[in-house]
Amino acid sequence: MAYTEYFTPTHVYFGKETERLAGKVLRENGAKKVLLHYGSSSAEKSGLLGVIRTSLKESGIDYVELGGVKPNPRLTLARKGIEICRSQKVDFILAVGGGSVLDSAKCIAYGTPYDGDVWDFYCGKKVPEKRMPMGCVLTLSATGSEMSNSSVITNDEVTPNDKFGCNTNLGRPVFALMNPELTYSVSKYQTGSGSTDIMMHTIERFFHNGPELEMTDQIAASLLRTVITNTKKALKDPSDYDARANLMWAGSLSHNGLTHMGYVSNGDWACHRLEHELSAIYDVAHGAGLSAIWSSWARYVKHTDPSRFAKLGRLVFGIEDNDPDSAAEKTIQAFERTFTDFGMPVRISGLGIDATDDVCRMLAEKASLKGAKTLGNFQVLQTEDMYRIFKAAR
Amino acid sequence: MAYTEYFTPTHVYFGKETERLAGKVLRENGAKKVLLHYGSSSAEKSGLLGVIRTSLKESGIDYVELGGVKPNPRLTLARKGIEICRSQKVDFILAVGGGSVLDSAKCIAYGTPYDGDVWDFYCGKKVPEKRMPMGCVLTLSATGSEMSNSSVITNDEVTPNDKFGCNTNLGRPVFALMNPELTYSVSKYQTGSGSTDIMMHTIERFFHNGPELEMTDQIAASLLRTVITNTKKALKDPSDYDARANLMWAGSLSHNGLTHMGYVSNGDWACHRLEHELSAIYDVAHGAGLSAIWSSWARYVKHTDPSRFAKLGRLVFGIEDNDPDSAAEKTIQAFERTFTDFGMPVRISGLGIDATDDVCRMLAEKASLKGAKTLGNFQVLQTEDMYRIFKAAR
Numbered sequence: 019m020a021y022t023e024y025f026t027p028t029h030v031y032f033g034k035e036t037e038r039l040a041g042k043v044l045r046e047n048g049a050k051k052v053l054l055h056y057g058s059s060s061a062e063k064s065g066l067l068g069v070i071r072t073s074l075k076e077s078g079i080d081y082v083e084l085g086g087v088k089p090n091p092r093l094t095l096a097r098k099g100i101e102i103c104r105s106q107k108v109d110f111i112l113a114v115g116g117g118s119v120l121d122s123a124k125c126i127a128y129g130t131p132y133d134g135d136v137w138d139f140y141c142g143k144k145v146p147e148k149r150m151p152m153g154c155v156l157t158l159s160a161t162g163s164e165m166s167n168s169s170v171i172t173n174d175e176v177t178p179n180d181k182f183g184c185n186t187n188l189g190r191p192v193f194a195l196m197n198p199e200l201t202y203s204v205s206k207y208q209t210g211s212g213s214t215d216i217m218m219h220t221i222e223r224f225f226h227n228g229p230e231l232e233m234t235d236q237i238a239a240s241l242l243r244t245v246i247t248n249t250k251k252a253l254k255d256p257s258d259y260d261a262r263a264n265l266m267w268a269g270s271l272s273h274n275g276l277t278h279m280g281y282v283s284n285g286d287w288a289c290h291r292l293e294h295e296l297s298a299i300y301d302v303a304h305g306a307g308l309s310a311i312w313s314s315w316a317r318y319v320k321h322t323d324p325s326r327f328a329k330l331g332r333l334v335f336g337i338e339d340n341d342p343d344s345a346a347e348k349t350i351q352a353f354e355r356t357f358t359d360f361g362m363p364v365r366i367s368g369l370g371i372d373a374t375d376d377v378c379r380m381l382a383e384k385a386s387l388k389g390a391k392t393l394g395n396f397q398v399l400q401t402e403d404m405y406r407i408f409k410a411a412r
Numbered sequence: 413m414a415y416t417e418y419f420t421p422t423h424v425y426f427g428k429e430t431e432r433l434a435g436k437v438l439r440e441n442g443a444k445k446v447l448l449h450y451g452s453s454s455a456e457k458s459g460l461l462g463v464i465r466t467s468l469k470e471s472g473i474d475y476v477e478l479g480g481v482k483p484n485p486r487l488t489l490a491r492k493g494i495e496i497c498r499s500q501k502v503d504f505i506l507a508v509g510g511g512s513v514l515d516s517a518k519c520i521a522y523g524t525p526y527d528g529d530v531w532d533f534y535c536g537k538k539v540p541e542k543r544m545p546m547g548c549v550l551t552l553s554a555t556g557s558e559m560s561n562s563s564v565i566t567n568d569e570v571t572p573n574d575k576f577g578c579n580t581n582l583g584r585p586v587f588a589l590m591n592p593e594l595t596y597s598v599s600k601y602q603t604g605s606g607s608t609d610i611m612m613h614t615i616e617r618f619f620h621n622g623p624e625l626e627m628t629d630q631i632a633a634s635l636l637r638t639v640i641t642n643t644k645k646a647l648k649d650p651s652d653y654d655a656r657a658n659l660m661w662a663g664s665l666s667h668n669g670l671t672h673m674g675y676v677s678n679g680d681w682a683c684h685r686l687e688h689e690l691s692a693i694y695d696v697a698h699g700a701g702l703s704a705i706w707s708s709w710a711r712y713v714k715h716t717d718p719s720r721f722a723k724l725g726r727l728v729f730g731i732e733d734n735d736p737d738s739a740a741e742k743t744i745q746a747f748e749r750t751f752t753d754f755g756m757p758v759r760i761s762g763l764g765i766d767a768t769d770d771v772c773r774m775l776a777e778k779a780s781l782k783g784a785k786t787l788g789n790f791q792v793l794q795t796e797d798m799y800r801i802f803k804a805a806r
Binding site: 019020021022023024025026027029030031032033034035036038039229231232233234236237239240241243244247248260263264267268271276279280 | 413414415416417418419420421423424425426427428429430432433623625626627628630631633634635637638641642654657658661662665670673674676
């Protein structure tokens with residue numbers, strides 16, 4: 019019995035100044051003592067944390083703080099958060115930031131009520147059965163973690179680092195306060211990287227191994243077109259509210275399940291797994307890592323079903339070409355041009371990484387857990403396939 | 413502080429045979445004693461109710477039954493359901509049917525834990541603060557009630573009948589089991605009417621009085637195009653799984669809030685309110701009532717912002733015309749042709765109603781509560797405007 023589940027319980031408050039709702043919404047959700055979790059000093063400097071602290075105080079909500087989350091969030095910091103939540107009897111987490119802060123918060127949310135080691139949930143030993151509730155104030159349009167079931171953590175206790183994900187409906191935040199103005203200060207590079215990540219969440223889902231649902235294909239294409247148009251606007255004018263609003267909402271929709279609804283599988287995801295090896299070791303921006311690999315993956319697998327690539331190109335770029343192979347190649351080129359317009363690399367060299375033959379071999383071995391695991395389902399990849407894709411992407 | 417909320421907590425299970433999950437999903441949600449609520453004898457004859465009873469028994473879930481829900485569901489039957497739930501200590505409702513059964517179930521869900529008269533929630537005296545949890549097995553693609561916050565009930569205790577809605581997030585079902593095969597047996601007329609209703613939930617939201625969000629406009633257009641294409645397929649071949657699946661999912665998305673996300677207002681809704689007067693008195697199919705009125709409303713208000721009509725026509729039908737007035741008229745005509753292709757009327761006479769001057773006056777008086785209330789916000793309508801729209805639609 020094959021069916022798709024769609025479950026997006028996150029209560030979204032979208033618009034200007036919604037960060038001011040933090041205290042009210044936390045109180046409505048029964049929070050008494052909150053862990054305020056954030057990243058770098060920019061949220062402090064911009065005054066955002068001050069606004070949120072005021073909101074919590076006005077609503078009579080007690081809180082403790084843990085900042086310092088870095089991109090590719092680390093296990094060691096999450097462990098510290100778990101300790102704080104236990105010792106301080108925290109009952110709710112408020113993540114203020116982008117995907118890294120959210121993913122770190124999810125890790126803390128799983129780990130706090132769990133007797134064992136929270137890494138169990140990421141390395142696949144255990145499935146979370148409980149979590150502390152969590153909400154967020156979003157400051158970056160990218161990972162979609164504000165509505166997704168996903169959390170990705172880098173284990174910095176091993177060398178080279180491991181970067182694994184944990185997917186569970188328990189990871190979907192209770193609420194998300196989304197004010198597009200908070201993304202005005204995001205740099206051009208991070209804007210381009212974020213938009214690439216948004217697009218890849220839908221592109222990875224578009225390539226699957228079952229029947230299509232036209233409604234979902236149409237939404238996927240709408241989303242990709244909207245992201246392309248509005249990324250260019252946001253790069254030109256970082257304070258373009260409409261552009262930032264479109265990117266923020268597209269980021270949530272792209273990873274909340276809407277763009278695989280009615281497909282039998284949840285998508286391919288090989289590029290994400292290949293990229294995780296790059297960013298775990300070289301600490302590159304996730305979106306940049308994805309664009310560096312995608313077209314090489316696409317050219318490697320397109321023969322499996324060129325008409326699927328052709329359909330994507332027709333719906334997103336208006337590419338009309340009756341020859342599926344040629345249409346597929348034109349589609350791949352159009353995405354390469356798009357990523358380049360975003361300021362993103364389309365080869366690994368563009369990340370400043372010298373992907374020697376040995377490096378490609380090592381990355382492929384890690385991605386396949388030394389051959390124990392395949393990736394993808396549009397076309398199933400073995401270790402040798404992964405190695406060839408890394409080599410083609412150099 | 414203007415913001416949009418998006419809240420769709422309903423857990424959707426979409427695909428063939430999902431009705432067999434009823435017992436399992438109810439148990440996961442803590443149900444012990446269920447009210448099995450349904451409509452006509454077709455669910456019995458088709459064997460659907462038998463499958464569901466078996467599923468409940470296998471999961472050890474006790475249940476009582478209440479059938480007999482009619483289109484434009486009646487207050488008197490809901491009152492009976494409330495009595496049953498109280499006396500039998502029911503803790504969960506399972507609605508098996510389309511929007512009428514769902515709306516009746518929502519009414520029972522609000523009324524059971526409430527000390528006063530459940531009609532209070534529909535006539536606007538009170539707002540529900542509690543509800544019994546509710547899930548559904550959907551058998552009709554139309555109202556979107558399976559994910560919406562809306563319930564519309566006809567008060568058959570007064571003459572002429574009143575038909576009022578109650579909108580609250582408490583009305584969103586806990587889960588929805590959606591098997592498109594269950595809609596194969598829906599008649600051509602009900603298929604056309606259902607698709608019109610689906611389209612109107614998005615069209616009513618498209619016309620609002622604030623700034624646009626391109627992501628939402630694009631999704632709205634994708635949805636309308638998909639419904640138009642797939643309604644024609646389903647009318648041709650009622651057992652076309654893909655067509656039925658697209659209509660079913662589009663029906664949910666069209667009324668769960670996705671198609672007004674980021675707009676400041678929740679849409680216009682004047683046509684829905686005008687139609688409720690027709691269907692309350694003449695008991696017509698809701699979708700047919702909507703198509704009978706819409707183009708007359710559209711021509712009456714289009715001068716307010718013809719470019720909005722032009723945009724809709726461009727995105728949905730590919731209408732290219734630089735003159736907004738002319739593009740607006742072409743758009744309205746294209747929708748009239750679409751509804752006609754669906755077998756739906758585009759005038760009130762097509763419903764078999766003789767809308768005399770007196771009738772139009774009476775309908776307008778009822779719709780405006782004798783002048784106490786305006787309708788719409790794209791253009792605000794007074795009683796006299798409503799009267800003129802009814803007259804134009806005769």
